[in-house]
Amino acid sequence: MVLDLMGHETQVAFDGPGALDAAERFRPHLIFMDIGLPKLDGYDTCRRLRTLPWGRGTVIVALTGRGHPEDRLRSEEAGFSHHVLKPMGTEELERVLADLPTDRPTAYPPPPL
Numbered sequence: 001m002v003l004d005l006m007g008h009e010t011q012v013a014f015d016g017p018g019a020l021d022a023a024e025r026f027r028p029h030l031i032f033m034d035i036g037l038p039k040l041d042g043y044d045t046c047r048r049l050r051t052l053p054w055g056r057g058t059v060i061v062a063l064t065g066r067g068h069p070e071d072r073l074r075s076e077e078a079g080f081s082h083h084v085l086k087p088m089g090t091e092e093l094e095r096v097l098a099d100l101p102t103d104r105p106t107a108y109p110p111p112p113l
Contacts, residue, residue, distance in 0.1 A: 014042025020048060027054050030100060032088075035064040035075070043078040050079040061096055063088060083112065 003048050011026045012017035015038045023031065031049070035042040041061060049055035061082040062075040075083045082099070085094055 001088075013039075016042070016045040019045050023049060023055070023058075024052070028058060030096070031058060031060045032063055033080075035062055035066065037092060043074065045080045046075075046080055057101065059096070059100055 011022045011028070013022040017039055017092065019031075019037065020040075033042045033045060037045060039100060040048075042064075044061070046060050049058065059081045060079065061079040062078075062082055063084055063086055064071065064075070067083075067084050067085045072083045082096055084096070
């Protein structure tokens with residue numbers, strides 16, 4: 001809701017496969033992803049997104065309640081750009097938004113039919 005209020009276009013998915021499908025259609029510049037997604041966890045979902053040409057440059061933020069060093073390492077190894085503890089505050093959101101690359105293409109070719 002906060003991103004919508006800030007004027008950003010958003011999509012929501014409720015599990016790993018749904019996130020992959022939505023991301024393929026939407027081709028986002030930024031993804032906030034819960035680690036504990038059902039059906040396919042956030043780690044594996046992130047790994048799969050990173051294999052896609054458009055997904056390599058996407059900023060993917062792990063949202064989790066786990067903040068131990070080994071948890072941060074695991075999210076880094078999966079390909080997450082940031083590791084953020086829940087609940088995410090406004091300052092953290094602004095920091096992530098400020099970190100978005102400015103040289104990323106604004107559009108990618110549509111997915112094949």
